[in-house]
Amino acid sequence: MPSTSRVSLTRFLIEEQRDKGHINGDLRLLIEVVARACKRISIAVGKGALGGVLGSAGTENVQGETQKKLDVVSNEILLEANEWGGHLAALASEEMDDPHPIPHRYPKGEYLLVFDPLDGSSNIDVNISVGTIFSVLRCPDGVSEPDEKAFLQPGTQQVAAGYAVYGSSTVLVLTLGDGVHTFTLDREQGSFILTGSNLQIPADTGEFAINMSNIRHWEPPMRRYIDELLAGKTGPRGRDFNMRWVASMVADVHRILTRGGIFIYPRDLKDPSKPGKLRLMYEANPMAMIVEQAGGAATTGRERILDIRPDKLHQRVPVFLGSRNEVKQVTAYHREADTA
Numbered sequence: 502m503p504s505t506s507r508v509s510l511t512r513f514l515i516e517e518q519r520d521k522g523h524i525n526g527d528l529r530l531l532i533e534v535v536a537r538a539c540k541r542i543s544i545a546v547g548k549g550a551l552g553g554v555l556g557s558a559g560t561e562n563v564q565g566e567t568q569k570k571l572d573v574v575s576n577e578i579l580l581e582a583n584e585w586g587g588h589l590a591a592l593a594s595e596e597m598d599d600p601h602p603i604p605h606r607y608p609k610g611e612y613l614l615v616f617d618p619l620d621g622s623s624n625i626d627v628n629i630s631v632g633t634i635f636s637v638l639r640c641p642d643g644v645s646e647p648d649e650k651a652f653l654q655p656g657t658q659q660v661a662a663g664y665a666v667y668g669s670s671t672v673l674v675l676t677l678g679d680g681v682h683t684f685t686l687d688r689e690q691g692s693f694i695l696t697g698s699n700l701q702i703p704a705d706t707g708e709f710a711i712n713m714s715n716i717r718h719w720e721p722p723m724r725r726y727i728d729e730l731l732a733g734k735t736g737p738r739g740r741d742f743n744m745r746w747v748a749s750m751v752a753d754v755h756r757i758l759t760r761g762g763i764f765i766y767p768r769d770l771k772d773p774s775k776p777g778k779l780r781l782m783y784e785a786n787p788m789a790m791i792v793e794q795a796g797g798a799a800t801t802g803r804e805r806i807l808d809i810r811p812d813k814l815h816q817r818v819p820v821f822l823g824s825r826n827e828v829k830q831v832t833a834y835h836r837e838a839d840t841a
């Protein structure tokens with residue numbers, strides 16, 4: 502592509518602000534700062550064993566999960582990058598129990614940033630794609646010291662959402678509420694370049710993504726749905742399905758955004774106290790906004806993810822997202838089972 506037609510992330514954001522009025526200066530700065538932090542994370546991830554940051558950090562996060570060194574490094578990169586710019590009122594992360602306040606020496610802004618600094622980090626040591634997921638909310642009016650309560654807003658309140666996938670290339674996927682756009686990192690220039698606009702997820706698909714090892718813990722409607730997919734041509738669906746599971750949500754969602762599919766992490770009865778594995782505020786909500794903006798659907802199997810009124814910063818939800826006709830089908834089975 503001739504260099505004159507290359508649109509950088511900076512130019513895209515300036516045109517969104519100037520020509521469409523979709524964003525203001527603070528949100529433009531926020532997205533640029535997050536993108537720059539993702540560039541630094543991409544470099545750290547890309548060093549692999551040479552960077553001395555593989556393996557466990559020897560600590561646990563609020564989820565009780567062993568933190569990888571790169572989890573901690575990525576979290577620090579995002580905190581340091583966002584503290585001083587004056588665009589945020591506070592930050593929250595999968596890796597921190599409570600929201601992180603903006604130090605008093607810096608000005609505060611109107612936005613809240615919540616993120617999973619390195620999703621899928623269990624894959625780092627085996628060189629499988631990982632990513633950063635982020636969600637942007639407005640700080641409620643009149644809240645000068647945002648605590649957990651300020652973050653507890655339904656996903657429909659997000660003003661922006663995105664992820665960076667650190668794979669064979671580093672791709673930033675972004676929605677500002679007006680379509681989904683992708684930017685590929687030009688490592689030589691250090692810029693994110695627009696490589697995809699207004700992505701659309703096909704309404705139908707032949708590919709599903711789920712961790713089948715949990716099958717014995719699933720609810721009946723979940724079993725019914727997967728059994729039909731596995732029956733393929735011989736069953737009620739009349740066609741065969743393929744399965745993929747990277748066990749890195751960013752990688753699985755990126756494939757679905759690119760070619761369709763349904764991603765499922767259902768409620769399982771393994772631990773009834775946990776309604777699912779994935780976290781609402783910084784995994785399900787941002788991915789649900791992206792998927793819906795690309796014409797897909799995202800539910801818990803029973804309700805639209807973006808409508809959920811959160812009651813905890815780190816709460817978990819079941820996740821069904823992707824090609825809307827499949828999400829509709831499996832959600833219908835759950836609702837049918839609930840009313841039977």
Ligand code: P6P
Binds near residue numbers: 621623749
């Ligand atoms: P399982 C990674 O730990 C993660 O949070 C998501 O990125 C991924 O989709 C899921 O968990 C994988 O879970 O149980 O298959 O290892």
